[in-house]
Amino acid sequence: MRKKVPKIIVDSLMLITLIITLVTMRGNMIVHTVIGGMFTLLMAIHIFQTIKWTKAMSKNFKKIKPKIRRQYIVNKVLITMWVICIITGILAGVHTLTGIDALFPVRRIHGITGAVAFALTIVHCIQHSKRLIGLFKFKRPRPQAA
Numbered sequence: 001m002r003k004k005v006p007k008i009i010v011d012s013l014m015l016i017t018l019i020i021t022l023v024t025m026r027g028n029m030i031v032h033t034v035i036g037g038m039f040t041l042l043m044a045i046h047i048f049q050t051i052k053w054t055k056a057m058s059k060n061f062k063k064i065k066p067k068i069r070r071q072y073i074v075n076k077v078l079i080t081m082w083v084i085c086i087i088t089g090i091l092a093g094v095h096t097l098t099g100i101d102a103l104f105p106v107r108r109i110h111g112i113t114g115a116v117a118f119a120l121t122i123v124h125c126i127q128h129s130k131r132l133i134g135l136f137k138f139k140r141p142r143p144q145a146a
């Protein structure tokens, strides 16, 4: 129970910040950048919270079931997409502020990797849906013997 609450908070905030980041991508760039930055921070916490699983899977990669192996591979592609999306997002901001022409292509790369990362995030949530549902299952305390 005590371990689940921080995970529920982080996962829920990730969902909220991701939705706000998406709906502001063609509108309010300040909100998009600030909330996108918050999402990035939450993602780092989420990775830290699940590091044990990742380490165990990479150690036993050859022995694990194909289904878990697929989850692991999707996670790796997902983090790569998010890292490119975040770096190009920062560079898109630098482009806006400085107007350096050479930086123009990063805007497109940012949009594309953002869309791919978002699609993969949905796959990631489906793959780990059991864990997500498990977070909301709390064990009832046993009645005390009289």
Ligand code: HEM
Pocket (backbone or CB within 6 Å): 018, 021, 022, 025, 026, 029, 032, 033, 036, 037, 039, 040, 085, 086, 087, 089, 090, 092, 093, 096, 097, 107, 108, 110, 111, 114, 115, 117, 118
């Ligand atoms: C959900 C995934 C994301 C999508 C689909 C997305 C999409 C976009 C799009 C379409 C633009 C406008 C590009 C243009 O005007 O040509 C943009 C700009 C930007 N995005 Fe994202 N983005 C995402 C996530 C993020 C994240 C996580 C960050 C945080 C680092 C971020 C930071 C930025 C910045 C700094 C800009 C430039 C703002 C400016 O022009 O001043 N984005 N994004």
